[in-house]
Amino acid sequence: MTAFWILAPIMVIAALGILFVRKAVHAALLLAVVMISLAILYAVLEAPFLFAVQIIVYTGAILMLFLFVLMLVGVDASDSVVETIRGQRALAIVAGLMLGLVLVAGLGQISLGSGVGLGSANGEGNIQALANILFSRYVFAFETTSALLITAAMGAMVLAHRERLTPKPTQAALAAQRMRDYADKGTHPGPLPTPGVFARHNAVDTPALLPDGTASEASVSRVLAARGTVRSAPALADDIEELQRQIGDAPHAGRTSPAAASSEEEQ
């Protein structure tokens, strides 16, 4: 029971965390904690086959699938806290508490005794015993499972498949389109200008300056512009006076100290 009393609080805390964390990725990682702890509990409960299957299928395959879909959907697709049905959240929590109370209180009423244990049922090993039952009494259910899995694979392929409605543009067609845009609308046919790189700041969020000193909109990524994280190029030059004053004051090669420098000037 030591493993149980160590793992049970971890599992309950991790499961509660799934309810409260804002980011879906964190929920997936907490679910992984619950699932691995469950696998260990299966091992304690004399189910070594389910221990392996839990880790391989649940933690290895299903959770990785969750993480892949989160990656495709966008990691920061976090929950909105707006309630569409008023009072739904509070009612859900009350209903959940009542369900939990009823379940736990009901289970507290019954006494299960010490249990038989799987020593005789496992016989010459858990996996052999499971295979004996699975391929005799449950063989029809097992065969039906294969139909279910094939249907699921087909369904996922049909749902995730996207039909291409227009032919894929070739490089020649793209070049012709570019020249047509230049002829019709005067769009620049060449590549976009590179972002401005200055002595004070060397990231791509600085726009390039046009000859008249204004910033070129085409030189920064549209994504950065949409996020509003583009730096203002003239603002980078705002504190130049201040910097010059600091550099002028600072002791550097050729001068011993500011005091000595000022005394020299006085003379």
Place this chain on the structure above:
Amino acid sequence: MSVTPYIVLSSILFTIGCVGVLTRRNAIVVFMCVELMLNASNLALVAFARQHGNLDGQIAAFFVMVVAAAEVVVGLAIIMTIFRTRRSASVDDASLLKY
């Protein structure tokens, strides 16, 4: 060794999964809570298998895992399709059947 604590733990996890399905708005997190409920029921099945000295419970848990895998594959594909057309993974945005 009594399995009562395992059953209590499984009912607590099931309740948490239930509340999660009811309160969370992100379809993927709702799905994770469904998985949590399936796992909780699996724990009860395995615990009762040990209680009765009978492997049928473990076979049932095995089938639940198989069905859960198939369910996750199709469910996540549906979420992907909805996200592709509506640019949202929230369960509130897919409400066209209401109107």
